Structures are given as structure tokens and as C-alpha cells.
Amino acid sequence: MTPRTPGTRKVGLVGWGAIGRVVGTALAAHRIPGAALECLVDNRPLGDSAPAPHVTFEEALRRCDLIVEAAGQDVVRAWGERVLTSGTDLLIASTGALTDQDLAERLLAAGPGRVYFTGGAVGGLDLLQAVRALGPLHEVRLTTTKLPATLEQPWMDEELLTRLRTATGPVEVMAGTARDIPAKFPRSTNVAASVALAVGDLDTVRVRVVADPGAHHTRHVIEASGPHGTYRFDVAHLPDPGNPATSQVVPHAVLRSLAALAGRTGQIL
Incomplete structure (x- = not known):
């Protein structure tokens, strides 16, 4: 102790x-x-x-x-x-x-x-919070790319599961807002919620979830724009070896x- x-x-x-x-x-x-x-x-x-x-x-x-x-x-x-x-x-x-x-x-x-x-697993949130004080951002996009197996969910139908399991390159699994996506992928997309909390609006943040069998790193790309500037953050992390759904x-x-x-x-x- x-x-x-x-x-x-x-x-x-x-x-x-x-x-x-x-x-x-x-x-x-x-x-x-x-x-x-x-x-x-x-x-x-x-x-x-x-x-x-x-x-x-x-x-x-x-x-x-x-x-x-x-x-x-x-x-x-x-x-x-x-x-x-x-x-x-x-x-x-x-x-x-x-x-x-x-x-x-x-x-x-x-x-x-x-x-x-x-x-x-994402950076730039302090800057997005600072920019938010100047006025709302017009557009915020997050693209998350992970290994297909980490994105499989009980609600998926056989067609989507087959696409994930047989993918030879990047496959878009779902697109939506930060209000919708984290509930669909509760262990894989907390980053979407973190970005939305920094921006202050769940519906402004558009999210794409991509499965890629070649994704040796988990990647999150944030792109934001507003009247005061444009911003881009691109991070790639090694997955945790014990739980690849999360980053080390x-x-x-x-x-x-x-x-x-x-x-x-x-x-x-």
C-alpha cells in the first residue's frame, strides 16, 4: 500500500x-x-x-x-x-x-x-477548447482507423461482418456524429466523445470509423475549421497488446x- x-x-x-x-x-x-x-x-x-x-x-x-x-x-x-x-x-x-x-x-x-x-488517445483538445472561446467551429471531422477485429460489434449483420473479416484494404464501417458513434462502438471510439466535449457540440463533430487490416497503428485524424483558423491533428498509436481496442x-x-x-x-x- x-x-x-x-x-x-x-x-x-x-x-x-x-x-x-x-x-x-x-x-x-x-x-x-x-x-x-x-x-x-x-x-x-x-x-x-x-x-x-x-x-x-x-x-x-x-x-x-x-x-x-x-x-x-x-x-x-x-x-x-x-x-x-x-x-x-x-x-x-x-x-x-x-x-x-x-x-x-x-x-x-x-x-x-x-x-x-x-x-x-488524442491530442489538440486544449487548443480546440481555446478556439471554441472565440466562436463556434463550422466543421469538425474525425476519422478513426483501427484493425477490423477491434471494431466488430454484436449489432452488426452478417454482410458487414463479412466485409470486415475479408477486407484487404480500408473499409468504412460507419459514419455519423459524435452523438451516435460512441454508443455503437463503446470500447473503440471514446476519442469521438473527447473531441466533442472539447468542441462543445456533439452534432458538429462528424465521425468516420474505418477498418483497415494493415493498420499496425490506431490512427485518429481531427480536422477542424472556423472563422478564426483551420486545424489538423494526426496521431497514430500502437494498440495495447492485451486489448487492441485501446491504445497503449x-x-x-x-x-x-x-x-x-x-x-x-x-x-x-
Whole structure:
């Protein structure tokens, strides 16, 4: 257990998968000053390798002042409001849940806990937020390209699944807005929600999801334009080897957000 000092954030980590293992291991190794791993929440047995007590969600709320969600959109829907009303802060990795406008409004209205989200696998969100202060962007486009197997979903019909499984080059899987796409791909398109949250409008962000059997990197291309300028961000990440639906960088983005919440000084960006 990480030693605590007065003012240390007591962190409850929800999820011990590709994201949670990296985040929890870093916290247990004392790599985030001002934050201590208090407990883990997961609906699976964790065995003896877990670096903190494995507890229920209710117990985590009693023990912690910050919950880090690293387990998917369903956790945000089921527990987000309860976390905040208990007085505990919530850091959300699965930002796609916030495209549900009713849920987002309930979370923003709940308290006294505060809700935060991390940008995850995409950059440029701080600039888009700054530009938004000058006036609305006229057009925002996001193209996400991933390996076909990471995009397969239960709602897909056989024709689409066959196109994905037999693709020899890029195939457009779906196009829509940031309001629609994250719900269709709950583990693969949180970036769309993050961009929309930065822009401030779910319907302005047009999203294309592309499957490419040659996509050794997960790629996100953001193109935005407005009366004050044009912007383009192009990022390509290695997928996580244990869960190719997410990028290796995502847990490190969560850790960066944790460091900011824990009060790291001398840093703006």
C-alpha cells in the first residue's frame, strides 16, 4: 500500500484490465505524488497479484475521495451519479458515456463530488477548447482507423461482418456524429466523445470509423475549421497488446490527469 500524507488523494480504481493494470501498478509504485491506491473494484477475481484490496463499489465510496473509471461506459452509467452524490470525485476514461445527453446533464448537476474526464488517445483538445472561446467551429471531422477485429460489434449483420473479416484494404464501417458513434462502438471510439466535449457540440463533430487490416497503428485524424483558423491533428498509436481496442498511451493519459488532480505544481499543460 502506498504511504499517505495529509492531502493525499485516496484513489479507488475501477477496472483491472489493459488500462487499469498500468494505472494501478504506477500508483502502487508511488509514481504519482499526492495520490495513493486505496482499493480496486472489479467484478472478476483478481488473485494475489492485486496491489490493493479488492472491494465492492460501495466500500470504495466509503474509503476513497477519488474514483478512477477504467472499465467501460456501463460503469459510468451505472455508478457515475452515485459516486458524485456521495461526495467522491470521479475521473472518467470512457468519455463515450457522456454522449448520452441525459446522463451528462445528471452528472454535471450532481455533487458535491466533481467529475473530470481525460482525453485519452488524442491530442489538440486544449487548443480546440481555446478556439471554441472565440466562436463556434463550422466543421469538425474525425476519422478513426483501427484493425477490423477491434471494431466488430454484436449489432452488426452478417454482410458487414463479412466485409470486415475479408477486407484487404480500408473499409468504412460507419459514419455519423459524435452523438451516435460512441454508443455503437463503446470500447473503440471514446476519442469521438473527447473531441466533442472539447468542441462543445456533439452534432458538429462528424465521425468516420474505418477498418483497415494493415493498420499496425490506431490512427485518429481531427480536422477542424472556423472563422478564426483551420486545424489538423494526426496521431497514430500502437494498440495495447492485451486489448487492441485501446491504445497503449491511454493509461498514461489517465496517469497524467491523476497527477494534475493530485496537485502537481509548476505545470499548465
